[in-house]
Amino acid sequence: SGYPAVAGYDLVTGWGSPDGSSLINALAGTVSPTFTLSTGVCCVTVKQGSSGLGWITVNRMNGFTGRVSLSASGLPGGVTVTFNPASVWGTSTLTFTASSSAYVETVPVTITGVDSSKETATIWLTITK
Numbered sequence: 001s002g003y004p005a006v007a008g009y010d011l012v013t014g015w016g017s018p019d020g021s022s023l024i025n026a027l028a029g030t031v032s033p034t035f036t037l038s039t040g041v042c043c044v045t046v047k048q049g050s051s052g053l054g055w056i057t058v059n060r061m062n063g064f065t066g067r068v069s070l071s072a073s074g075l076p077g078g079v080t081v082t083f084n085p086a087s088v089w090g091t092s093t094l095t096f097t098a099s100s101s102a103y104v105e106t107v108p109v110t111i112t113g114v115d116s117s118k119e120t121a122t123i124w125l126t127i128t129k
């Protein structure tokens with residue numbers, strides 16, 4: 001009869017020793033290695049028939065060690081972008097090249113980075129005459 005003694009902590013009586021590390025892990029959840037992207041400039045202006053530069057940086061978080069593959073979407077007609085390098089763990093230079101017939105406009109260009117997860121950043125691109 002009576003209360004059997006077992007390892008652990010009894011919330012009702014307060015007797016025993018709580019497992020602090022398990023409690024912290026349960027409350028905090030697991031943290032996965034990941035990354036964010038940040039732009040070196042908010043805006044790039046390119047004249048028709050020429051090029052302009054931008055930068056994108058991979059910010060490592062929680063022990064992330066991978067290389068991130070970069071791509072762009074939302075480019076106006078007649079504009080291309082190249083990344084140097086295209087797979088990066090630090091900073092990549094973006095070269096926006098506008099043909100002489102590229103559309104004259106200002107658009108948000110979405111830069112996407114992919115590894116085990118996917119992140120995006122935006123650079124505003126203005127094409128002028």
